[in-house]
Amino acid sequence: MDRRKFVVGVGGLLLSTGGVKSASAETKDGLVMPSKACKTSVRHTPGPYLTADNLIRTDIREDLPGAPLQLALRVTHSLWCTPIEGAVVDIWQCDAIGRYAGFQNIEFDMTTLRVAGMGADYSSESFLRGRQVTDENGVARFTTIVPGWYFPRLPHIHVRVILAEQVWTAHDIQLFFPNDLIDAVYETEPYAERGPMPFDIKRDIVVKGDKKLAKKTTIAMAKDGEGYAGDHEIVMEGL
Ligand SMILES: [Fe+2]
Numbered sequence: 001m002d003r004r005k006f007v008v009g010v011g012g013l014l015l016s017t018g019g020v021k022s023a024s025a026e027t028k029d030g031l032v033m034p035s036k037a038c039k040t041s042v043r044h045t046p047g048p049y050l051t052a053d054n055l056i057r058t059d060i061r062e063d064l065p066g067a068p069l070q071l072a073l074r075v076t077h078s079l080w081c082t083p084i085e086g087a088v089v090d091i092w093q094c095d096a097i098g099r100y101a102g103f104q105n106i107e108f109d110m111t112t113l114r115v116a117g118m119g120a121d122y123s124s125e126s127f128l129r130g131r132q133v134t135d136e137n138g139v140a141r142f143t144t145i146v147p148g149w150y151f152p153r154l155p156h157i158h159v160r161v162i163l164a165e166q167v168w169t170a171h172d173i174q175l176f177f178p179n180d181l182i183d184a185v186y187e188t189e190p191y192a193e194r195g196p197m198p199f200d201i202k203r204d205i206v207v208k209g210d211k212k213l214a215k216k217t218t219i220a221m222a223k224d225g226e227g228y229a230g231d232h233e234i235v236m237e238g239l
Helices: 003-016 179-185 211-216
Strands: 024-026 032-034 068-077 087-092 104-109 114-121 129-133 139-145 156-163 166-176 220-224 227-236
Touching (some): 068 087, 068 156, 087 139, 129 139, 156 227, 166 227
Antiparallel strands (some): 024 032, 068 139, 087 129, 087 156, 104 114, 220 227
């Protein structure tokens, strides 16, 4: 993603959070206290595919096929609405046909929706997992692919943000995609071999039909050359 597009993207994020707001308030006795100016982002379960460690790298594709995605994640502070530099950002996701590295995958029968048996064993693989540290603008960047789907989930990317190696600050969130983008991408190879996405917002076990929640956690996407550019802001708990 070129710099100009990213600046536009960040501008959009600032607008979506109301821009720079008053981050302090004077009390009766004259003390200036921070006020909660930016709403903390929603938290999700990390799910069953979290691993203890990830490689530090921007490009997490390991040559896997799929629609290219330049993902920029911006980490900000809920009290001050300012970027957080030095936050550790991990992402992990499935490949174009719904399989995670680091695990023995499970196959589901799509008719009965029951576990059908063990799938690919990727427990010694590391694809589509990575770690970056946010820069002075609070941004961590990754080069990845649009994920495929797996049972019973909407396509998503998992994110964990930890501030300055303080494990207790871990903020887990799952980021989703606009439906029209997913429909278009899933008509192309290698996604097309599995057909259209069979799940909707009501059948996702994390979103559970909550449209507001899904909207708040949908990545802002734009076409970018042969692939896509996406950005999202994660507002961390005030510390
Ligand atoms: Fe997942």
